[in-house]
Amino acid sequence: MLAKLERLIGEIGDLNSKLILLVGPSRSGKTQLLRQLSAKLNIEPLNVGLELGRRLAATPNNKRGFSAGELLREIADKERAEAPLLLDNLELLFEPSLQINPLDLVKRLAHSKRVVAVWPGELRGDRLIYADMSHPEHRDYSRDGVVVLEI
Numbered sequence: 001m002l003a004k005l006e007r008l009i010g011e012i013g014d015l016n017s018k019l020i021l022l023v024g025p026s027r028s029g030k031t032q033l034l035r036q037l038s039a040k041l042n043i044e045p046l047n048v049g050l051e052l053g054r055r056l057a058a059t060p061n062n063k064r065g066f067s068a069g070e071l072l073r074e075i076a077d078k079e080r081a082e083a084p085l086l087l088d089n090l091e092l093l094f095e096p097s098l099q100i101n102p103l104d105l106v107k108r109l110a111h112s113k114r115v116v117a118v119w120p121g122e123l124r125g126d127r128l129i130y131a132d133m134s135h136p137e138h139r140d141y142s143r144d145g146v147v148v149l150e151i
Contacts, residue, residue: 001029001151002036008147009084009114017145019110021119021128024151030118031088033151037116038086043079045086051075053092065098069105076109085109087117094120094130094137103128103141123148 005020012018022030038045055071056064076085093102109115121130123143130139 001033001149002040005033005037005116005149006040008149009116012114012147015147017107017110018114019107019145020114020116020147020149021143022116022151023119023121023123023128023148025122028151030151034086034088034116034118037084041083043083043086045088046075046079047089048072048087049089049092056092061097065100068093068098068100069108072105073109076113079113081113084114084116087115089120090117091120094139096136102130102139103146107145119148123150 005022008020012020022033024030034045052068052072052075055075056068059067059071079085087106090102090106093100093105106115106117119128119130121128121139123129126143128139128141128143128146128148131137
């Protein structure tokens with residue numbers, strides 16, 4: 001699986017959105033695969049929940065949604081420019097109070113650099129789903145413009 005992921009990273013350089021989502025059921029090895037890649041490339045995966053959460057905690061509630069994208073961009077820009085950005089623990093981005101589109105936010109990061117992210121939901125047909133329909137954080141997106149690696 002690691003070899004397949006490395007090949008995909010090499011192939012997405014010319015795409016408009018250089019985003020690879022690792023998608024699979026809970027405990028299927030998505031984070032483990034991301035860690036294997038990070039060890040091989042000698043770069044640390046970014047724990048979005050921890051890093052972004054820390055910065056948002058210092059931001060007034062009414063400005064968090066607006067600041068989330070900006071703060072994530074600042075965090076991402078500190079990473080090595082030529083290396084892919086590895087993202088894990090994206091759940092914070094789905095917080096309803098932020099009123100943001102998590103997939104769009106990650107796609108925008110992937111315009112300027114290659115991004116490999118662990119999708120915290122599932123793939124149903126050609127739809128990326130996060131949380132059950134009855135859940136307040138439920139999201140349903142088309143996978144258009146995203147390279148999906150199913151685990």
